[in-house]
Amino acid sequence: MQQIEQIVASLRDEGFRITPQRIAIVNYLLKTEDHPSAELIHKVIRKRYPMVSLSTVYKTLDLLKEKKLVNEMDVEGEARFDAHTDEHINIVCMNCGKIDDIDEDSLKEIQVKAARKSKYLILKSSFELSGYCSNCKSKFQG
Ligand SMILES: [Zn+2]
Structure with missing residues (x-):
């Protein structure tokens, strides 16, 4: 199980700006078991951070994917995301x-x-x- 601190540290190492919105995205992904789509993540995060754009969500997801901190899977043509990268x-x-x-x-x-x-x-x-x-x-x- 990944910890938020490890993920944030590894993003910071990459020179990525750590914003509260990005932390909220990572936190939500770690907590949820719903394997949300980018649109659903955006909807949830926007409740607390109304200014967050869908493109910020996509950019954050791309980076997390690149760092192998989230898995992306295709469910009936829709990309869904999972931060539980332990084998299951x-x-x-x-x-x-x-x-x-x-x-x-x-x-x-x-x-x-x-x-x-x-x-x-x-x-x-x-x-x-x-x-x-x-x-x-x-x-x-x-
Ligand atoms: Zn069903």
Whole structure:
């Protein structure tokens, strides 16, 4: 789990101006489990910082991505952001686009087995499960 202090320090090292708006963006990303889009991040941050522009949000996200502090993923053509860069499994609702994290203890086990079988040195993995979330599934179950 990343800490806000580490992220801010690493942005400052890059010579990036640390503004309260940018800290708010990072903080929100660390706290939320919603895997928000840039537009949603903008909407949330604007409540406290009405002057923050969508382009500031994009620029901050680009930098965080470059520093590998957030993951960007594509959900049905929309970019969504996740500051939880520890290995985990995402599960995506195919109806409403909700994304949850699943802490999967057996992820390591899968890697060990795959490494043994393929003789690869495995450095990272990403899994995505899709389906219908608890709110949506009733619409799709007979
Ligand atoms: Zn859903």
